[in-house]
Amino acid sequence: MELYLNTTSPYARVVRICAIEKQLDDVKLIWVDPWADDNALLTANPNGKIPVLVTDRGETLSESLLIASYLDGLSPTLSLLGAPNYTDVFALSGLSQGLTDAAFMTVINRKHFGKESDSTVLGVRRQNAIVRCLQRLEDRVSTDVMQSDINLGQIVTGVALSYIDFRLPELQWGESQPLLADWLTRFSERASVKETAFT
Ligand SMILES: N[C@@H](CCC(=O)N[C@@H](CS)C(=O)NCC(=O)O)C(=O)O
Incomplete structure:
Protein backbone atom coordinates (compact mmCIF):
# COMPACT_ATOMS: atom_id res chain seq x y z
CA MET A 1 0.00 0.00 0.00
CA SER A 75 -6.12 -6.82 10.58
CA PRO A 76 -7.88 -8.20 13.63
CA THR A 77 -5.27 -6.69 15.96
CA LEU A 78 -6.79 -4.02 18.16
CA SER A 79 -10.10 -2.75 16.77
CA LEU A 80 -9.86 1.03 16.51
CA LEU A 81 -13.58 1.41 15.87
CA GLY A 82 -15.34 -1.06 18.14
CA ALA A 83 -14.08 -0.26 21.63
CA PRO A 84 -15.85 0.66 23.80
CA ASN A 85 -18.55 0.75 21.08
CA TYR A 86 -18.97 2.02 17.53
CA THR A 87 -21.43 4.77 18.37
CA ASP A 88 -19.23 6.50 20.92
CA VAL A 89 -16.11 6.11 18.78
CA PHE A 90 -17.90 7.60 15.75
CA ALA A 91 -19.36 10.43 17.84
CA LEU A 92 -15.96 11.36 19.26
CA SER A 93 -14.29 11.04 15.85
CA GLY A 94 -16.85 13.37 14.27
CA LEU A 95 -16.62 15.92 17.06
CA SER A 96 -12.84 16.09 16.85
CA GLN A 97 -12.75 16.00 13.07
CA GLY A 98 -14.92 19.13 13.22
CA LEU A 99 -12.36 20.70 15.54
CA THR A 100 -9.58 19.84 13.11
CA ASP A 101 -11.57 21.27 10.19
CA ALA A 102 -12.17 24.57 12.01
CA ALA A 103 -8.52 24.85 13.07
CA PHE A 104 -7.16 23.84 9.68
CA MET A 105 -9.41 26.27 7.79
CA THR A 106 -8.36 29.03 10.19
CA VAL A 107 -4.72 28.35 9.36
CA ILE A 108 -5.32 28.14 5.60
CA ASN A 109 -7.44 31.27 5.50
CA ARG A 110 -4.86 33.22 7.49
CA LYS A 111 -2.16 32.00 5.11
CA HIS A 112 -4.04 33.10 1.98
CA PHE A 113 -6.08 36.08 3.21
CA GLY A 114 -4.28 37.29 6.34
CA LYS A 115 -5.23 37.32 10.01
CA GLU A 116 -8.23 39.51 9.20
CA SER A 117 -9.88 36.40 7.78
CA ASP A 118 -10.65 35.49 11.42
CA SER A 119 -13.06 38.45 11.53
CA THR A 120 -15.16 37.48 8.51
CA VAL A 121 -18.53 35.84 9.08
CA LEU A 122 -17.05 32.42 8.37
CA GLY A 123 -13.92 33.19 10.38
CA VAL A 124 -15.96 34.07 13.45
CA ARG A 125 -17.99 30.87 13.02
CA ARG A 126 -14.74 28.87 12.90
CA GLN A 127 -13.41 30.52 16.07
CA ASN A 128 -16.67 29.87 17.89
CA ALA A 129 -16.71 26.27 16.70
CA ILE A 130 -13.19 25.74 18.07
CA VAL A 131 -14.18 27.11 21.48
CA ARG A 132 -17.34 24.99 21.64
CA CYS A 133 -15.61 21.78 20.50
CA LEU A 134 -12.82 22.21 23.06
CA GLN A 135 -15.36 22.65 25.84
CA ARG A 136 -17.39 19.64 24.69
CA LEU A 137 -14.22 17.54 24.74
CA GLU A 138 -13.34 18.82 28.22
CA ASP A 139 -16.81 17.72 29.37
CA ARG A 140 -16.23 14.25 27.87
CA VAL A 141 -12.74 13.53 29.21
CA SER A 142 -13.91 11.07 31.85
CA THR A 143 -16.08 9.01 29.47
CA ASP A 144 -15.16 5.45 28.51
CA VAL A 145 -14.48 6.35 24.92
CA MET A 146 -11.80 8.84 26.02
CA GLN A 147 -10.36 6.65 28.77
CA SER A 148 -10.46 3.15 27.24
CA ASP A 149 -7.61 1.72 25.22
CA ILE A 150 -6.84 3.64 22.06
CA ASN A 151 -9.54 4.08 19.40
CA LEU A 152 -10.09 6.24 16.34
CA GLY A 153 -11.94 8.89 18.33
CA GLN A 154 -8.96 9.34 20.64
CA ILE A 155 -6.58 9.48 17.69
CA VAL A 156 -8.59 12.21 15.93
CA THR A 157 -8.90 14.10 19.22
CA GLY A 158 -5.21 13.89 20.08
CA VAL A 159 -4.21 14.99 16.59
CA ALA A 160 -6.70 17.89 16.57
CA LEU A 161 -5.39 19.21 19.90
CA SER A 162 -1.74 18.78 18.86
CA TYR A 163 -2.48 20.55 15.60
CA ILE A 164 -3.90 23.54 17.49
CA ASP A 165 -0.77 23.61 19.67
CA PHE A 166 1.38 23.40 16.54
CA ARG A 167 -0.37 26.02 14.37
CA LEU A 168 -2.50 28.12 16.75
CA PRO A 169 -0.48 28.11 19.98
CA GLU A 170 -1.88 31.48 21.00
CA LEU A 171 -5.20 29.80 21.79
CA GLN A 172 -3.70 28.45 25.05
CA TRP A 173 -6.73 26.18 25.36
CA GLY A 174 -5.14 24.17 28.19
CA GLU A 175 -5.87 26.98 30.62
CA SER A 176 -9.63 26.65 30.21
CA GLN A 177 -9.65 22.90 29.52
CA PRO A 178 -7.21 21.46 32.10
CA LEU A 179 -8.60 17.90 32.09
CA LEU A 180 -8.26 17.75 28.34
CA ALA A 181 -4.71 19.08 28.54
CA ASP A 182 -3.80 16.29 31.00
CA TRP A 183 -5.45 13.75 28.72
CA LEU A 184 -3.37 15.02 25.76
CA THR A 185 -0.17 14.76 27.80
CA ARG A 186 -0.91 11.08 28.53
CA PHE A 187 -2.00 10.37 24.95
CA SER A 188 1.16 11.99 23.59
CA GLU A 189 3.29 9.40 25.37
CA ARG A 190 2.24 6.68 22.91
CA ALA A 191 5.00 5.60 20.53
CA SER A 192 2.75 6.07 17.46
CA VAL A 193 2.02 9.66 18.50
CA LYS A 194 5.66 10.48 19.18
CA GLU A 195 6.77 8.93 15.90
CA THR A 196 4.34 11.07 13.88
CA ALA A 197 4.91 14.43 15.62
CA PHE A 198 4.27 17.50 13.46
CA THR A 199 7.45 19.01 12.07
N1 LIG B 1 -11.63 15.86 4.69
C1 LIG B 1 -10.30 15.53 4.23
C2 LIG B 1 -9.41 16.77 4.35
C3 LIG B 1 -8.07 16.59 3.64
C4 LIG B 1 -7.33 17.91 3.48
O1 LIG B 1 -7.93 19.00 3.48
N2 LIG B 1 -5.99 17.82 3.36
C5 LIG B 1 -5.17 19.02 3.16
C6 LIG B 1 -3.85 18.87 3.89
S1 LIG B 1 -4.04 18.95 5.62
C7 LIG B 1 -4.83 19.17 1.71
O2 LIG B 1 -4.36 18.24 1.11
N3 LIG B 1 -5.07 20.36 1.14
C8 LIG B 1 -4.69 20.68 -0.21
C9 LIG B 1 -5.79 21.39 -0.93
O3 LIG B 1 -6.85 21.69 -0.32
O4 LIG B 1 -5.64 21.66 -2.11
C10 LIG B 1 -9.76 14.35 5.03
O5 LIG B 1 -10.30 14.08 6.13
O6 LIG B 1 -8.87 13.63 4.56
Whole structure:
Protein backbone atom coordinates (compact mmCIF):
# COMPACT_ATOMS: atom_id res chain seq x y z
CA MET A 1 0.00 0.00 0.00
CA GLU A 2 1.07 3.56 -0.61
CA LEU A 3 0.10 6.48 1.61
CA TYR A 4 0.52 10.01 0.25
CA LEU A 5 1.12 12.43 3.09
CA ASN A 6 3.16 15.28 4.48
CA THR A 7 4.48 16.03 7.94
CA THR A 8 2.05 18.84 8.82
CA SER A 9 -1.33 17.45 7.77
CA PRO A 10 -3.53 16.54 10.75
CA TYR A 11 -5.63 14.34 8.47
CA ALA A 12 -2.62 12.39 7.23
CA ARG A 13 -1.28 12.03 10.76
CA VAL A 14 -4.50 10.35 11.90
CA VAL A 15 -4.13 7.75 9.15
CA ARG A 16 -0.46 7.22 9.93
CA ILE A 17 -1.12 6.68 13.63
CA CYS A 18 -3.85 4.17 12.73
CA ALA A 19 -1.46 2.25 10.47
CA ILE A 20 1.15 2.10 13.22
CA GLU A 21 -1.34 1.05 15.90
CA LYS A 22 -2.67 -1.65 13.58
CA GLN A 23 0.92 -2.85 13.04
CA LEU A 24 0.59 -2.57 9.27
CA ASP A 25 4.23 -2.45 8.23
CA ASP A 26 3.59 -2.70 4.49
CA VAL A 27 2.53 0.94 4.12
CA LYS A 28 4.98 2.82 1.92
CA LEU A 29 5.01 6.52 2.79
CA ILE A 30 5.05 8.88 -0.20
CA TRP A 31 5.89 12.41 0.97
CA VAL A 32 4.27 15.11 -1.15
CA ASP A 33 3.36 18.78 -0.98
CA PRO A 34 -0.38 18.90 -1.72
CA TRP A 35 -0.17 22.64 -2.42
CA ALA A 36 2.42 22.16 -5.21
CA ASP A 37 0.19 20.24 -7.63
CA ASP A 38 2.47 17.23 -7.37
CA ASN A 39 1.88 15.04 -10.44
CA ALA A 40 1.95 11.72 -8.62
CA LEU A 41 -0.61 12.97 -6.12
CA LEU A 42 -2.91 14.42 -8.77
CA THR A 43 -2.78 11.16 -10.69
CA ALA A 44 -3.73 9.22 -7.59
CA ASN A 45 -6.30 11.73 -6.36
CA PRO A 46 -7.67 14.38 -8.73
CA ASN A 47 -8.88 16.56 -5.86
CA GLY A 48 -5.22 17.03 -4.92
CA LYS A 49 -5.64 16.47 -1.19
CA ILE A 50 -3.80 14.26 1.22
CA PRO A 51 -4.08 11.74 2.74
CA VAL A 52 -4.55 9.27 -0.08
CA LEU A 53 -4.11 5.53 0.23
CA VAL A 54 -3.50 3.36 -2.81
CA THR A 55 -4.30 -0.22 -1.89
CA ASP A 56 -2.41 -3.31 -3.03
CA ARG A 57 -5.18 -3.87 -5.58
CA GLY A 58 -4.73 -0.34 -6.93
CA GLU A 59 -7.88 1.23 -5.48
CA THR A 60 -7.48 4.83 -4.36
CA LEU A 61 -9.00 5.85 -1.06
CA SER A 62 -9.34 9.42 0.17
CA GLU A 63 -10.83 11.08 3.29
CA SER A 64 -8.91 10.32 6.45
CA LEU A 65 -11.74 8.72 8.43
CA LEU A 66 -12.65 6.42 5.55
CA ILE A 67 -9.02 5.41 5.11
CA ALA A 68 -8.78 4.79 8.86
CA SER A 69 -11.86 2.55 8.71
CA TYR A 70 -10.35 0.64 5.79
CA LEU A 71 -7.07 0.11 7.64
CA ASP A 72 -8.93 -1.00 10.74
CA GLY A 73 -10.57 -3.80 8.76
CA LEU A 74 -7.26 -5.10 7.42
CA SER A 75 -6.12 -6.82 10.58
CA PRO A 76 -7.88 -8.20 13.63
CA THR A 77 -5.27 -6.69 15.96
CA LEU A 78 -6.79 -4.02 18.16
CA SER A 79 -10.10 -2.75 16.77
CA LEU A 80 -9.86 1.03 16.51
CA LEU A 81 -13.58 1.41 15.87
CA GLY A 82 -15.34 -1.06 18.14
CA ALA A 83 -14.08 -0.26 21.63
CA PRO A 84 -15.85 0.66 23.80
CA ASN A 85 -18.55 0.75 21.08
CA TYR A 86 -18.97 2.02 17.53
CA THR A 87 -21.43 4.77 18.37
CA ASP A 88 -19.23 6.50 20.92
CA VAL A 89 -16.11 6.11 18.78
CA PHE A 90 -17.90 7.60 15.75
CA ALA A 91 -19.36 10.43 17.84
CA LEU A 92 -15.96 11.36 19.26
CA SER A 93 -14.29 11.04 15.85
CA GLY A 94 -16.85 13.37 14.27
CA LEU A 95 -16.62 15.92 17.06
CA SER A 96 -12.84 16.09 16.85
CA GLN A 97 -12.75 16.00 13.07
CA GLY A 98 -14.92 19.13 13.22
CA LEU A 99 -12.36 20.70 15.54
CA THR A 100 -9.58 19.84 13.11
CA ASP A 101 -11.57 21.27 10.19
CA ALA A 102 -12.17 24.57 12.01
CA ALA A 103 -8.52 24.85 13.07
CA PHE A 104 -7.16 23.84 9.68
CA MET A 105 -9.41 26.27 7.79
CA THR A 106 -8.36 29.03 10.19
CA VAL A 107 -4.72 28.35 9.36
CA ILE A 108 -5.32 28.14 5.60
CA ASN A 109 -7.44 31.27 5.50
CA ARG A 110 -4.86 33.22 7.49
CA LYS A 111 -2.16 32.00 5.11
CA HIS A 112 -4.04 33.10 1.98
CA PHE A 113 -6.08 36.08 3.21
CA GLY A 114 -4.28 37.29 6.34
CA LYS A 115 -5.23 37.32 10.01
CA GLU A 116 -8.23 39.51 9.20
CA SER A 117 -9.88 36.40 7.78
CA ASP A 118 -10.65 35.49 11.42
CA SER A 119 -13.06 38.45 11.53
CA THR A 120 -15.16 37.48 8.51
CA VAL A 121 -18.53 35.84 9.08
CA LEU A 122 -17.05 32.42 8.37
CA GLY A 123 -13.92 33.19 10.38
CA VAL A 124 -15.96 34.07 13.45
CA ARG A 125 -17.99 30.87 13.02
CA ARG A 126 -14.74 28.87 12.90
CA GLN A 127 -13.41 30.52 16.07
CA ASN A 128 -16.67 29.87 17.89
CA ALA A 129 -16.71 26.27 16.70
CA ILE A 130 -13.19 25.74 18.07
CA VAL A 131 -14.18 27.11 21.48
CA ARG A 132 -17.34 24.99 21.64
CA CYS A 133 -15.61 21.78 20.50
CA LEU A 134 -12.82 22.21 23.06
CA GLN A 135 -15.36 22.65 25.84
CA ARG A 136 -17.39 19.64 24.69
CA LEU A 137 -14.22 17.54 24.74
CA GLU A 138 -13.34 18.82 28.22
CA ASP A 139 -16.81 17.72 29.37
CA ARG A 140 -16.23 14.25 27.87
CA VAL A 141 -12.74 13.53 29.21
CA SER A 142 -13.91 11.07 31.85
CA THR A 143 -16.08 9.01 29.47
CA ASP A 144 -15.16 5.45 28.51
CA VAL A 145 -14.48 6.35 24.92
CA MET A 146 -11.80 8.84 26.02
CA GLN A 147 -10.36 6.65 28.77
CA SER A 148 -10.46 3.15 27.24
CA ASP A 149 -7.61 1.72 25.22
CA ILE A 150 -6.84 3.64 22.06
CA ASN A 151 -9.54 4.08 19.40
CA LEU A 152 -10.09 6.24 16.34
CA GLY A 153 -11.94 8.89 18.33
CA GLN A 154 -8.96 9.34 20.64
CA ILE A 155 -6.58 9.48 17.69
CA VAL A 156 -8.59 12.21 15.93
CA THR A 157 -8.90 14.10 19.22
CA GLY A 158 -5.21 13.89 20.08
CA VAL A 159 -4.21 14.99 16.59
CA ALA A 160 -6.70 17.89 16.57
CA LEU A 161 -5.39 19.21 19.90
CA SER A 162 -1.74 18.78 18.86
CA TYR A 163 -2.48 20.55 15.60
CA ILE A 164 -3.90 23.54 17.49
CA ASP A 165 -0.77 23.61 19.67
CA PHE A 166 1.38 23.40 16.54
CA ARG A 167 -0.37 26.02 14.37
CA LEU A 168 -2.50 28.12 16.75
CA PRO A 169 -0.48 28.11 19.98
CA GLU A 170 -1.88 31.48 21.00
CA LEU A 171 -5.20 29.80 21.79
CA GLN A 172 -3.70 28.45 25.05
CA TRP A 173 -6.73 26.18 25.36
CA GLY A 174 -5.14 24.17 28.19
CA GLU A 175 -5.87 26.98 30.62
CA SER A 176 -9.63 26.65 30.21
CA GLN A 177 -9.65 22.90 29.52
CA PRO A 178 -7.21 21.46 32.10
CA LEU A 179 -8.60 17.90 32.09
CA LEU A 180 -8.26 17.75 28.34
CA ALA A 181 -4.71 19.08 28.54
CA ASP A 182 -3.80 16.29 31.00
CA TRP A 183 -5.45 13.75 28.72
CA LEU A 184 -3.37 15.02 25.76
CA THR A 185 -0.17 14.76 27.80
CA ARG A 186 -0.91 11.08 28.53
CA PHE A 187 -2.00 10.37 24.95
CA SER A 188 1.16 11.99 23.59
CA GLU A 189 3.29 9.40 25.37
CA ARG A 190 2.24 6.68 22.91
CA ALA A 191 5.00 5.60 20.53
CA SER A 192 2.75 6.07 17.46
CA VAL A 193 2.02 9.66 18.50
CA LYS A 194 5.66 10.48 19.18
CA GLU A 195 6.77 8.93 15.90
CA THR A 196 4.34 11.07 13.88
CA ALA A 197 4.91 14.43 15.62
CA PHE A 198 4.27 17.50 13.46
CA THR A 199 7.45 19.01 12.07
N1 LIG B 1 -11.63 15.86 4.69
C1 LIG B 1 -10.30 15.53 4.23
C2 LIG B 1 -9.41 16.77 4.35
C3 LIG B 1 -8.07 16.59 3.64
C4 LIG B 1 -7.33 17.91 3.48
O1 LIG B 1 -7.93 19.00 3.48
N2 LIG B 1 -5.99 17.82 3.36
C5 LIG B 1 -5.17 19.02 3.16
C6 LIG B 1 -3.85 18.87 3.89
S1 LIG B 1 -4.04 18.95 5.62
C7 LIG B 1 -4.83 19.17 1.71
O2 LIG B 1 -4.36 18.24 1.11
N3 LIG B 1 -5.07 20.36 1.14
C8 LIG B 1 -4.69 20.68 -0.21
C9 LIG B 1 -5.79 21.39 -0.93
O3 LIG B 1 -6.85 21.69 -0.32
O4 LIG B 1 -5.64 21.66 -2.11
C10 LIG B 1 -9.76 14.35 5.03
O5 LIG B 1 -10.30 14.08 6.13
O6 LIG B 1 -8.87 13.63 4.56
